[in-house]
Amino acid sequence: MAIHPDFPGLEVNIIVEDKTAEEFAEPVFEGFKDDDGDVVIVDHKIKVLERYVEAKPRATFAIEVKISPRFKYLQNDLYFHFDIDGVITTKRYSFRRDHVRGGNFRVRHIKTKSNRQIVQKDLIFGELETDCTHVHLKSSAGKQLVEEFEKLGKITCKVYRIIASDEKPVTGDERNYDKDPSVGTGSVPEKALEKAHRGRSLSRRTELGPAVAKTPSSCTSFKKTYIDKEDEPFACFVFKYRSMEDLHKELIVPRPDDLESRPVSSLSVQEKDRLIEKMRADQVKHERLNARIAFLTQEKMKRRIAELEANSQRLKREPSEEDKITGPDGPSSFKKRKIITHIEQVDLTGDA
Incomplete structure (x- = not known):
C-alpha cells in the first residue's frame, strides 16, 4: 500500500485483476537511507511518493483510493486527478459529507461520449513494442517524441483540496465525460524510447479495452475552487509499472538467486524481508520433501519385509527335490542301507 508519509490515512493502490499489486521501492541500502525514503522532492514544494508495480500482460487494472479517519483533511472536499502515460486522464471527487462513511473508490475504466452514445473502456496493461525507425533526436519532432515517451509506464495521482459550491443536478446528457484518448498500440522508435x-x-504500455455501451446516468454539477494552487497538489503518487523482467533489469527486484549470493550488509530492508520469506518457504518445502522421502522409504521397507516373509513361508511349505524322491532311491532308504552296512556280525559258536 502506498501511504504518503506526510498524510497518514491517505492511501493509493494499484489493483491488478482484482488483487492489490505488490509494490516495490527503489533499493535503499543501509548507511544511505534518509528520512524521506522513496519520497522525491519536486520543485522544492511537492513531495511525490514513487513506487514500482508489476504489470502483467493483458491484465486489467484499477487505481484504488482509500481515505481513513486518520486523514487530516477530512473536512475538505478533495479532487483527484489521474494521468496514465500522459495520454489517458480522468478525475474523481471525494466530498467532505461522504468522508464520515469512508471515502474509498476505484478507477477501473474511462467513460467517453461519442454521438450521444456513452461507452466505457477498461484499463489494460499492454505490450510496448519497439522498431528501428530512424529519428533525429535533436529535431523538434524527435524532442517531442522523447518528452512523450518519458511519460510512458507511469500512473500519476495528484490530490488537491477544493471547495465545491453551487451544486445542481444534471442529466446524463449534460454531464462531462472523459476525453477519448488516442491510445497507441503500434511500435515506437527504439532510440527515442532509450x-x-x-x-x-520498459516493455509495457496502457491500452483500453473494447467499448461497452452504458446508459447515461444523472450526477451533480458544481463550481470548483482550488484551496491548493492548481499546479501545486498537496500530495502526489506515482506508480511506475514494469514487467517483472524490467524490474529485474532495473535492479528494483533482484533475480531469485541474487539475494542468497549477496552479502547481507548489501541488502536493503525490503530485500532482507523477501530473503527471509523465501528461506522460510524453502525450509517448509524441504521439511515436506524430507517427510515424503521418509514415508516412501518406510513404505518400501514394509513392502520388502512383507515380500521376504511371504517367500520364507512358501519355502517352509514346499518340499525339497530330495524330499520328493521315494522308494529304494529315496533318502530314507539310503540312510537305512548306510546303517545296515555298518553292523558287524559276530560268530558266537566259536567254530572256525
Whole structure:
C-alpha cells in the first residue's frame, strides 16, 4: 500500500485483476537511507511518493483510493486527478459529507461520449513494442517524441483540496465525460524510447479495452475552487509499472538467486524481508520433501519385509527335490542301507 508519509490515512493502490499489486521501492541500502525514503522532492514544494508495480500482460487494472479517519483533511472536499502515460486522464471527487462513511473508490475504466452514445473502456496493461525507425533526436519532432515517451509506464495521482459550491443536478446528457484518448498500440522508435528512459527498461504500455455501451446516468454539477494552487497538489503518487523482467533489469527486484549470493550488509530492508520469506518457504518445502522421502522409504521397507516373509513361508511349505524322491532311491532308504552296512556280525559258536 502506498501511504504518503506526510498524510497518514491517505492511501493509493494499484489493483491488478482484482488483487492489490505488490509494490516495490527503489533499493535503499543501509548507511544511505534518509528520512524521506522513496519520497522525491519536486520543485522544492511537492513531495511525490514513487513506487514500482508489476504489470502483467493483458491484465486489467484499477487505481484504488482509500481515505481513513486518520486523514487530516477530512473536512475538505478533495479532487483527484489521474494521468496514465500522459495520454489517458480522468478525475474523481471525494466530498467532505461522504468522508464520515469512508471515502474509498476505484478507477477501473474511462467513460467517453461519442454521438450521444456513452461507452466505457477498461484499463489494460499492454505490450510496448519497439522498431528501428530512424529519428533525429535533436529535431523538434524527435524532442517531442522523447518528452512523450518519458511519460510512458507511469500512473500519476495528484490530490488537491477544493471547495465545491453551487451544486445542481444534471442529466446524463449534460454531464462531462472523459476525453477519448488516442491510445497507441503500434511500435515506437527504439532510440527515442532509450533516450527518454536512459538506463531503464520498459516493455509495457496502457491500452483500453473494447467499448461497452452504458446508459447515461444523472450526477451533480458544481463550481470548483482550488484551496491548493492548481499546479501545486498537496500530495502526489506515482506508480511506475514494469514487467517483472524490467524490474529485474532495473535492479528494483533482484533475480531469485541474487539475494542468497549477496552479502547481507548489501541488502536493503525490503530485500532482507523477501530473503527471509523465501528461506522460510524453502525450509517448509524441504521439511515436506524430507517427510515424503521418509514415508516412501518406510513404505518400501514394509513392502520388502512383507515380500521376504511371504517367500520364507512358501519355502517352509514346499518340499525339497530330495524330499520328493521315494522308494529304494529315496533318502530314507539310503540312510537305512548306510546303517545296515555298518553292523558287524559276530560268530558266537566259536567254530572256525
